[in-house]
Amino acid sequence: MTTDDSVADLARLGDELPLAHQRVLGSLEAATRRHEQATAARAQAMRADQQRAVALARNRSAQQVIEFGGYVRDNTETATNSAVDDVLATAEYVQLGHLELPGHALGVNEDLELPWVVPLLGRSNLVVFGGDDQARSIVHRVVLAALTGTAPGQLDVIGHDPHLRGWLAPFSGLKDALDGSLYVVSSADDLDKTLDRLIADVQRVTDTMRGSEPTLLDYRRTVGYPAERLQLVVLLDYPIGVTDTMHRKVTTLARVGPAAGICLVVVSGNDTRGGSEGAPQPDRARELHDFGEIIDQRSALRWSRYPHCSAHLSAPTVDEVIKAVADLTARMRTAGGPQVDFVDVEDLNDRWTRSSAEGITFALGRAGRDLVEVRFGDEREQRHNALVTGAVGQGKSNLLKVIIHSLSQRYSPAEVQMYLLDFKDGVSLYPYTSTPHSPDFLPHARVLGLESDRDFGLAVLQEIDAERVRRAAVIKPYGDNIARYRHQVPAATMPRIVLMIDEFQRLFEPGDDAIAGQAAQLLEGLARLGRAYGIHVLLASQSISGISALMARESGLYGQFPIRIGLKNSPQESVATMSVGNDGPARLRHRGEAVINLDYGSLGANRTVTIASAQDDILDSLRHTWWELARDTCPAPAVFDGARLLRPADAVPSIRRLRAARLTAQSGAPSAVIGMPISVSAVPATVTFTAEPGRNLAVLGAGEKLDQLGAAPGETAANHAIGVLQTAALSLALQHPAGDARFVSIELLDDSTASRNNMGPWHHLMARIGFPVDIIDRNGILNFLQEQADAIAEADPAGPATYILAFGLDRIGRLDTPDAFANTPAEVLRAVLRDGPTKSVHVLGWWANTATYQAHLGFAGDGMVDVMVFLRVDQSAVHDFLGPFVTWTVRDNRALWTDRTQLPEPTVLVPFSPVGDQDARVITTAEWGP
Numbered sequence: 062m063t064t065d066d067s068v069a070d071l072a073r074l075g076d077e078l079p080l081a082h083q084r085v086l087g088s089l090e091a092a093t094r095r096h097e098q099a100t101a102a103r104a105q106a107m108r109a110d111q112q113r114a115v116a117l118a119r120n121r122s123a124q125q126v127i128e129f130g131g132y133v134r135d136n137t138e139t140a141t142n143s144a145v146d147d148v149l150a151t152a153e154y155v156q157l158g159h160l161e162l163p164g165h166a167l168g169v170n171e172d173l174e175l176p177w178v179v180p181l182l183g184r185s186n187l188v189v190f191g192g193d194d195q196a197r198s199i200v201h202r203v204v205l206a207a208l209t210g211t212a213p214g215q216l217d218v219i220g221h222d223p224h225l226r227g228w229l230a231p232f233s234g235l236k237d238a239l240d241g242s243l244y245v246v247s248s249a250d251d252l253d254k255t256l257d258r259l260i261a262d263v264q265r266v267t268d269t270m271r272g273s274e275p276t277l278l279d280y281r282r283t284v285g286y287p288a289e290r291l292q293l294v295v296l297l298d299y300p301i302g303v304t305d306t307m308h309r310k311v312t313t314l315a316r317v318g319p320a321a322g323i324c325l326v327v328v329s330g331n332d333t334r335g336g337s338e339g340a341p342q343p344d345r346a347r348e349l350h351d352f353g354e355i356i357d358q359r360s361a362l363r364w365s366r367y368p369h370c371s372a373h374l375s376a377p378t379v380d381e382v383i384k385a386v387a388d389l390t391a392r393m394r395t396a397g398g399p400q401v402d403f404v405d406v407e408d409l410n411d412r413w414t415r416s417s418a419e420g421i422t423f424a425l426g427r428a429g430r431d432l433v434e435v436r437f438g439d440e441r442e443q444r445h446n447a448l449v450t451g452a453v454g455q456g457k458s459n460l461l462k463v464i465i466h467s468l469s470q471r472y473s474p475a476e477v478q479m480y481l482l483d484f485k486d487g488v489s490l491y492p493y494t495s496t497p498h499s500p501d502f503l504p505h506a507r508v509l510g511l512e513s514d515r516d517f518g519l520a521v522l523q524e525i526d527a528e529r530v531r532r533a534a535v536i537k538p539y540g541d542n543i544a545r546y547r548h549q550v551p552a553a554t555m556p557r558i559v560l561m562i563d564e565f566q567r568l569f570e571p572g573d574d575a576i577a578g579q580a581a582q583l584l585e586g587l588a589r590l591g592r593a594y595g596i597h598v599l600l601a602s603q604s605i606s607g608i609s610a611l612m613a614r615e616s617g618l619y620g621q622f623p624i625r626i627g628l629k630n631s632p633q634e635s636v637a638t639m640s641v642g643n644d645g646p647a648r649l650r651h652r653g654e655a656v657i658n659l660d661y662g663s664l665g666a667n668r669t670v671t672i673a674s675a676q677d678d679i680l681d682s683l684r685h686t687w688w689e690l691a692r693d694t695c696p697a698p699a700v701f702d703g704a705r706l707l708r709p710a711d712a713v714p715s716i717r718r719l720r721a722a723r724l725t726a727q728s729g730a731p732s733a734v735i736g737m738p739i740s741v742s743a744v745p746a747t748v749t750f751t752a753e754p755g756r757n758l759a760v761l762g763a764g765e766k767l768d769q770l771g772a773a774p775g776e777t778a779a780n781h782a783i784g785v786l787q788t789a790a791l792s793l794a795l796q797h798p799a800g801d802a803r804f805v806s807i808e809l810l811d812d813s814t815a816s817r818n819n820m821g822p823w824h825h826l827m828a829r830i831g832f833p834v835d836i837i838d839r840n841g842i843l844n845f846l847q848e849q850a851d852a853i854a855e856a857d858p859a860g861p862a863t864y865i866l867a868f869g870l871d872r873i874g875r876l877d878t879p880d881a882f883a884n885t886p887a888e889v890l891r892a893v894l895r896d897g898p899t900k901s902v903h904v905l906g907w908w909a910n911t912a913t914y915q916a917h918l919g920f921a922g923d924g925m926v927d928v929m930v931f932l933r934v935d936q937s938a939v940h941d942f943l944g945p946f947v948t949w950t951v952r953d954n955r956a957l958w959t960d961r962t963q964l965p966e967p968t969v970l971v972p973f974s975p976v977g978d979q980d981a982r983v984i985t986t987a988e989w990g991p
């Protein structure tokens with residue numbers, strides 16, 4: 062290649078270079094443009110996508126907000142309207158009104174309105190800042206919602222109102238329905254005590270739960286019944302009147318209260334000056350923020366959880382509150398408390414398996430998931446006796462029934478024996494007796510006092526005391542108590558004895574007489590000394606405050622009763638049952654709940670128990686089983702029914718025994734049966750008519766109550782004077798199987814009295830049993846007495862007996878008109894009375910009027926009549942006859958019996974009533990033997 066060629070090539074290249082450059086630049090530009098266009102197109106597409114996504118998201122979220130709003134509204138219904146007939150219903154959430162969110166902020170067209178629901182009972186406290194009328198409305202709304210959202214009667218409202226604003230006054234109707242369900246204090250002192258009590262409540266609730274559940278509400282759900290109480294504590298004008306110490310207690314409660322069912326509603330107004338030792342107020346205000354939910358209405362109404370929402374309160378008017386409270390109290394009155402069944406506390410398949418040697422245990426009910434039992438006789442615990450109190454209708458009878466059946470199911474009659482006395486006019490012990498229609502009886506019952514009176518109460522105490530003395534002698538060689546004795550003599554039978562007296566205070570009323578004194582002494586002795594011999598006492602009463610001073614002062618009886626069981630009662634009774642300052646029972650809410658305290662009622666030892674409900678059908682069938690098992694080995698209990706009239710037919714077994722004794726010549730003289738002494742042994746009162754001076758019988762006083770006059774014949778015949786004489790005659794006649802007796806009846810009764818008291822049927826009956834009665838009327842009486850006096854003088858002492866019945870002898874007048882020989886008929890009567898008995902002529906007479914009786918017998922009457930029966934006779938007349946130390950008050954269905962030569966002291970008895978149709982049937986059809 063030449064040089065010229067090279068130059069030419071270079072020149073060509075030089076020409077082509079700019080073209081190539083331009084081409085390159087051109088294509089670069091085109092590429093850049095294409096790229097830019099593509100990028101712009103992509104960006105536009107992405108923007109469009111994004112806008113679509115945002116729009117979609119907005120739509121979706123608006124939709125969700127709307128849906129969620131509906132959901133919240135629906136669920137609010139459920140959360141705030143718990144079924145209040147469910148006993149566990151609790152206002153855990155309450156609706157106060159609604160919250161509003163502006164719609165444009167959410168991308169929705171309308172502003173959003175949501176229910177304003179705040180957590181409350183068991184969940185949180187509430188603090189309201191600002192103290193004007195709106196705060197009052199908030200309080201009304203909160204309290205009302207809490208009450209209506211909780212099972213009736215389960216929530217107590219406690220208020221502190223230092224400025225006496227009366228904000229809680231519209232709720233005062235609560236107090237009428239349930240004591241203690243609203244309690245408002247205004248003084249700092251009272252608030253302090255209330256705070257102490259609330260803190261004690263927290264401790265007790267925590268003890269009850271024993272860490273098994275984190276909160277009371279959980280615990281209630283687990284055990285399935287509303288254990289303990291819920292409390293809403295409203296503190297107005299906080300912290301007015303609140304000292305530092307109290308504030309610390311409030312702070313503690315705010316922290317631990319909700320879990321224990323205590324919820325604080327603190328209203329802190331604009332005036333926040335505290336008590337004298339008040340902490341710097343900003344600190345307190347700051348602490349209040351930690352209490353729980355905050356509602357601030359100092360500027361606009363806000364709930365601190367959602368500060369961007371405006372809150373709107375649905376404020377009830379005062380009238381609405383009052384009306385709602387009235388509805389609520391109506392439901393509270395009918396609402397029952399928690400229920401535990403007998404089968405929840407007693408194993409029906411485990412019968413009579415326990416030994417009472419070391420003590421006895423019975424079930425009462427449940428406290429939460431715990432079975433609550435009481436043990437008597439334990440040597441270590443040294444609790445032997447119990448005191449039970451409860452206002453009328455609060456479940457005392459039910460409780461006693463549970464105790465009786467729990468003991469009877471666990472222990473056989475050889476291990477536990479019961480003496481049951483009921484001093485009220487009730488029927489609770491009737492099912493334990495046998496009746497003609499139902500032969501079952503409670504085999505563990507040794508004595509049943511159905512409508513006991515004081516005499517019978519005393520007789521039972523004496524009987525048990527005698528048993529104590531007997532046991533002391535038996536046990537002595539083996540040690541000093543029943544446990545040691547039974548340990549060493551395992552084959553021995555020595556049941557524990559439980560003496561249970563309902564309305565025992567009646568034993569001590571009027572309080573200053575001989576019976577009260579003896580009863581207090583015996584009871585105290587039994588409660589103190591009986592423990593060693595297996596004797597335990599359970600006293601029950603509606604009202605002991607009247608006698609508590611007597612019990613504590615004179616005999617120290619209460620000191621023997623470490624176990625106190627208080628059903629709901631007044632504060633005064635509660636304190637009398639427990640101890641000073643311990644009004645636990647008064648704060649119980651429901652029938653069937655009780656405070657049990659094993660430490661002499663000391664404050665701090667209270668435990669709330671739901672007493673088991675005595676399920677009658679189950680208990681009836683248990684008793685039937687026990688009876689089937691024990692009927693052949695256990696005698697029926699001795700039954701005393703103080704109100705029941707004693708019928709002549711009731712005397713048949715005794716008369717049969719007396720007749721048999723006469724026939725076998727064990728007894729030489731016949732005995733008239735006149736009544737039943739008030740005693741445990743069923744041995745009748747008898748008057749033996751031996752041929753001795755003085756063996757006459759005088760019945761003194763009116764025989765019936767005036768308001769019984771006019772009763773239909775036969776139906777309610779209750780003239781006891783006539784009844785005593787008729788029955789005496791029947792019983793005497795039946796003891797003369799040989800027919801060697803004559804009966805004469807002096808009858809001075811008016812027709813109405815005679816017919817009302819079945820004199821005709823009595824004559825008829827006497828005739829049917831072989832002893833027709835010779836009747837002497839008013840006109841024949843003087844002649845008859847004269848004849849008798851004459852005949853007595855001549856009579857053979859071994860001749861047939863003559864019984865002169867005299868009905869209403871006082872009606873003949875004083876018998877002091879002398880005859881031609883200056884003898885008065887009264888003297889003739891005295892001759893019969895004085896000389897008759899030794900010739901087997903006995904007078905059994907009734908004088909309604911004691912003055913006439915004295916006139917008939919004269920001053921020298923002593924010695925003519927050994928036996929007297931006083932009916933409706935006043936105390937002073939009794940003193941005339943028996944001296945100043947005998948007390949006697951007129952009582953229905955009772956008589957006072959004295960026998961100068963045979964009875965150590967006057968004895969109260971139930972006298973017989975006149976013969977009725979049924980008596981006549983029984984007596985004529987009874988098997989009398991030869």
Ligand SMILES: Nc1ncnc2c1ncn2[C@@H]1O[C@H](COP(=O)(O)OP(=O)(O)OP(=O)(O)O)[C@@H](O)[C@H]1O
Pocket residue numbers: 400401451452453454455456457458459460487603652653654671672673674675
């Ligand atoms: N623990 C309980 N559980 C369920 N019901 C109960 C309970 N205790 C009592 N009751 C019911 O309450 C009512 C009154 O009870 P109870 O007769 O025992 O009261 P009380 O105090 O003995 O009354 P009173 O003194 O007037 O005779 C009864 O209908 C009884 O069934």
